[in-house]
Amino acid sequence: GARSGDSSNSDQLGWTISFLYIKRQIIFLSSVVGLGLVLSISGFVVVESRNDLPVWQPWSLLAGGLLLTGLLLAYIMAALGRTATVERLVGLRTQELLDTNRQLVEEVAVRKQVETRLQGSEAGIRAILDATVDGIITIDEAGTIESFNPSAEKIFAYSADEIIGENLKVLIAGSAQHEGDGYLAQFMGTVDQELTSIDREVEGRRKDGTTFPMDFAVNEVRLADQPLFTGIVRDISERKKLESEIDQYTESLEKAYAELQQLDELKDNFLSSVSHELRTPLTAIKGSAEILLDGEGVNEQIHEEFLTIINSECDRLTRLINDVLDLARMDAGQERWNDGQYLMPDIVATAISSVQTLAMRKNIVISVDLDPGLPGVWCDKDKIVQVLNNLFSNAIKFTPDGGLVQVSGKEVAPTGGEDASIEIEVSDNGMGMDPGDLEKIFQKFKQVGDLPSDVHRGTGLGLPICKEIVGHYNGKIWCGSVPGIGSVFTFTLPAHQGDAAVETAVNGDGAAAAPSTRQKTILVVDDEPNVRRLLHYELTSRGYLVLEAENGGAAIDLAREHRPDLITMDVLMPVLDGYDAIKLIKGDPATKDIPILILSIVEDQNLGIKIGANQFISKPFTVEEMLESVSRLLSGTAKKVLIADDDEALAETLRFQLEQRGFIPSVVHNGQDVLDSIDIEPPDLVVLDLKMPEVDGFETLSAMKSKPDTANIPVIVLSGLEKDGVKVRALSLGAADFVSKTEGLSRLHEEIEAILNN
Secondary structure, rough: OOOOOOOHHHHHHHOOOEEEOOOOEEEEOOOOEEEEEEOOOEEEOOOOOOOOOEOOOOHHHHHHHHHHHHHHHHHHHHHHHHHHHHHHHHHHHHHHOOOOOOHHHHHHHHHHHHHHHHHHHHHHHHHHHHHHHOEEEOOOOOOOOEEEEEHHHHHHOOOOHEEEOOOOHHHEEHHHHHHHHHHHHHHHHOOOOOOEEEEEEEEEEEOOEEEEEEEEEEEEEEEEEEEEEEEEEEEEEHHHHHHHHHHHHHHHHHHHHHHHHHHHHHHHHHHHHHHHHHHHHHHHHHHHHHHHOOOOOOOOHHHHHHHHHHHHHHHEHHHHHHHHHHHHHHOOOOOOOOHHHHHHHHHHHHHHHHHHHHHHHHEEEEEEOOOOOOOEEEEEEHHHHOOOHHHHHHHHOOOOOOOOOEEEEEEEEOOOOOOOEEEEEEEEOOOOOOOHHHHHHHHHOOOOOOOHHHOOOOOOOHHHHHHHHHOOOOEEEEEEEEOOEEEEEEEEEEEOOOOOOOOOOOOOOOOOOOOOOOEEEEEOOOHHHHHHHHHHHHHHHOOOOOEEEEOOHHHHHHHHHHOOOEEEEEEOOOOOOOHHHHHHHOOOOOOOOOOOEEEEEEOOHHHHHHHHOOOOEEOOOOOOHHHHHOOOOOHHHOEEEEEEOOOHHHHHHHHHHHHHHOEEEEEEEHHHHHHHHHOOOOOOOEEEEOOOOOOHHHHHHHHHHOOOOOOOOEEEEEEOOOOHHHHHHHHHOOOOOOHHHHHHHHHHHHHHHHOOOO
């Protein structure tokens, strides 16, 4: 504190008195206290009052100052000692704080590393969850969706923003929709387990309402006693589709296996039947031959009787073998189809003539009722005759003596987008069949019904062959039958409409003009209907197939479509006259070789011959003159057939038969002669034996097919070698067909005509 002296006392003016006041006592006074030094002393009286200090004497002040200085020094020394202790303690504490701080810094660094790793791990897990093909959904215990990964978005077509917050039931369809809460309820009772799950197949629902099968697995993880539900979803539509396809495939395999077993059983039965069918005629043939060879007691009548038996049983064997071979060719897609336009009455008449003897033996009448004006059919005539033969034979076989077999035909109008067709029915009043057997009869090797005797049995191939033939022309065949009443077999063929209606004449008892063995097609071109009618009648009555055109334009179209064997051409016609038509026909490579006979009132014969006609007859002409010219022109188109066989007797027999059928045959006896002959004058067809001297049939066939000039000549192999490998080798070398010598020459003639008339 400080106090100024009285202004009237000059020696006290400007004095400053300093003092130390501790615990309500003044320890010392001085004018200045600084670093323990007393600068000036004056007398004061120490009192309690701060405002009324006594004046001490100088010596007392000096003593007090010294005392105070000592005390102050002692206090300072003590303070300095305490300060060292404090400093030491502070140093220790500071070190502790530094150590603690360092530990904290290290812990913070570790924590940051852990956090960084956790963030990376979380990002990796998130990337994995986002990339997985399965949908992953998290759900709370109330069934509310909390997260929705990208795969779930693709599966359900919802975005995460759209679906988060919705109930799980939105994504489930069908009965399982009401079980969504049930899933979670099942988990609520599993608190003792760390992880539980349920996996099942349910029906999912997309955003657009469509449903799909899915696998839905729900897992529960308890974190701090709080349940977290995770649903894993997989769209199993493709798997279901594959499972369905596998089931269908398995079912089809099982069905196929059952059918194979059935077929195997049928084939066993077939082999047994064929074995019987082979043994029976062979026994009859062998027995008859032995009787004839013995000669004892055999008169002319018995001789003829047993020859008839041999011939009949040979025919029976031929039919059996032909049935088997026909079916094999059809199954292999190797059957030849010699298609053309034919008259159904002619086809029916041909078929009836082949079974008439069989019908007469049982005193069975075959009645024919064909609608007049039936259109023609485009088919292989021999194949349709085969169908009718089979139906007639079955009808006669199962009809009692004195019974009736009827054949009827009519045109069926187009229905349901189909073309018009011809419907043929063959009915009998025989034993009939059970309705349950009607489908089986068209199955291969299948025979039905209780047959009264072996004479009624067959191979079970006839009707399946009929079905194959009719089906080839997009026709249908079916049967209706009543046991004890009879059966009706019906088949259809597409009608073939020409430029004019096909005319025919069939009398009530089924007789008809039988066509020639090798039916030729003649195109009659004339604008006069009466002339066409005359030519049609005269030509068809002699076995020719006739097509008609009323002008040159129609003639060209028919010639290109049907390739007739001959054309009769008028000259003066509308649209396109005969001369122009001839020029176009002869200028077309496809029709240039067709012979043309001009029948016209025009006198300029030279012009017709000059542009390509083969002959000219002026109107009026006689029928004999016309028919003679037709015959001569057709014979000029006869095909050349080269026969190669070292069996001279067989070769000469075949040559004679081919000549009778209008062919020009020539004969050689070894393979080298074949190769030399075809180089000089290529034939239209070669009949080739396999076992010949010098060069055998295989070498000959291979050499022919290796040369461009002879590679296209059709070759029919006629051989006594019947092993399957022989036939396969011949066909693989390029043979058009393979005919066994045991089949007889009739089969060979069929194949020759089928190839050369095609």
